[in-house]
Amino acid sequence: MQDWHSSSTLHGFEGGRSEFGLGENAGSDQVAFPCVPSPGKHAEDIFGELFNEANNFYIRANSLQDRIDRLAVKVTQLDSTVEEVSLQDINMKKAFKSSTVQDQQVVSKNSIPNPVADIYNQSDKPPPLNILTPYRDDKKDGLKFYTDPSYFFDLWKEKMLQDTEDKRKEKRRQKEQKRIDGTTREVKKVRKARNRRQEWNMMAYDKELRPDTRLSQSVHHGASSEGSLSPDTRCVCVCVFVCMCVCKQGLASL
Numbered sequence: 001m002q003d004w005h006s007s008s009t010l011h012g013f014e015g016g017r018s019e020f021g022l023g024e025n026a027g028s029d030q031v032a033f034p035c036v037p038s039p040g041k042h043a044e045d046i047f048g049e050l051f052n053e054a055n056n057f058y059i060r061a062n063s064l065q066d067r068i069d070r071l072a073v074k075v076t077q078l079d080s081t082v083e084e085v086s087l088q089d090i091n092m093k094k095a096f097k098s099s100t101v102q103d104q105q106v107v108s109k110n111s112i113p114n115p116v117a118d119i120y121n122q123s124d125k126p127p128p129l130n131i132l133t134p135y136r137d138d139k140k141d142g143l144k145f146y147t148d149p150s151y152f153f154d155l156w157k158e159k160m161l162q163d164t165e166d167k168r169k170e171k172r173r174q175k176e177q178k179r180i181d182g183t184t185r186e187v188k189k190v191r192k193a194r195n196r197r198q199e200w201n202m203m204a205y206d207k208e209l210r211p212d213t214r215l216s217q218s219v220h221h222g223a224s225s226e227g228s229l230s231p232d233t234r235c236v237c238v239c240v241f242v243c244m245c246v247c248k249q250g251l252a253s254l
Contacts, residue, residue, distance in 0.1 A: 045115035 112120065129142040136142060144151075 042115050042119070045118075046113065049113040049115070 126143060126147050129146050132142040133140070
């Protein structure tokens with residue numbers, strides 16, 4: 001018994017027993033976790049927070065499963081041929097409104113677990129480097145060079161803004177490309193408008209006495225392109241006119 005007491009004294013039991021029951025581990029725990037006075041208590045609190053979160057998730061999952069089961073039974077028993085619901089009854093029913101609170105700012109100071117908050121409150125405060133801010137030429141906060149809690153948020157915000165700017169530039173480039181392609185595209189031929197008066201005048205003649213429409217189109221095309229009729233075209237028009245006059249006289253004599 002005396003030998004055990006002497007050996008335990010050599011291993012550091014004179015400083016008091018640690019939470020784990022081993023005096024030799026007390027010094028190593030303090031070296032490994034200098035900011036944690038009691039690693040066992042800290043681990044217990046952390047796992048307690050995890051258990052509470054898992055329990056809340058389990059309760060929500062069971063509640064959702066019960067709602068799904070009741071809805072499945074109600075859907076199978078619904079008969080549209082028997083149960084008729086009027087439009088007024090549908091409007092009188094209140095819409096479903098969820099009471100679930102959405103998680104926001106999960107890394108904010110208010111959402112820190114209690115063990116972490118206790119250690120944060122017991123830790124040393126950063127040096128007052130913010131008193132040097134008025135003496136800086138760039139007007140930056142001097143404390144941010146030592147610690148910057150918003151660094152990752154600012155980095156994410158800069159990335160999102162850069163992605164938005166890149167998308168805006170891409171849309172502007174596509175619009176410019178479409179405008180360039182629109183100016184260099186092939187000019188389409190416009191269809192000639194229909195002349196109703198000319199069509200009715202043509203219908204006034206018999207089928208045998210109607211002039212050739214293809215010939216008249218070529219005549220008009222030649223007049224519009226060259227500004228005046230060519231000699232060949234004039235001869236053709238004269239011949240057509242003479243034939244029409246002869247035919248009219250022959251019909252009149254009959």
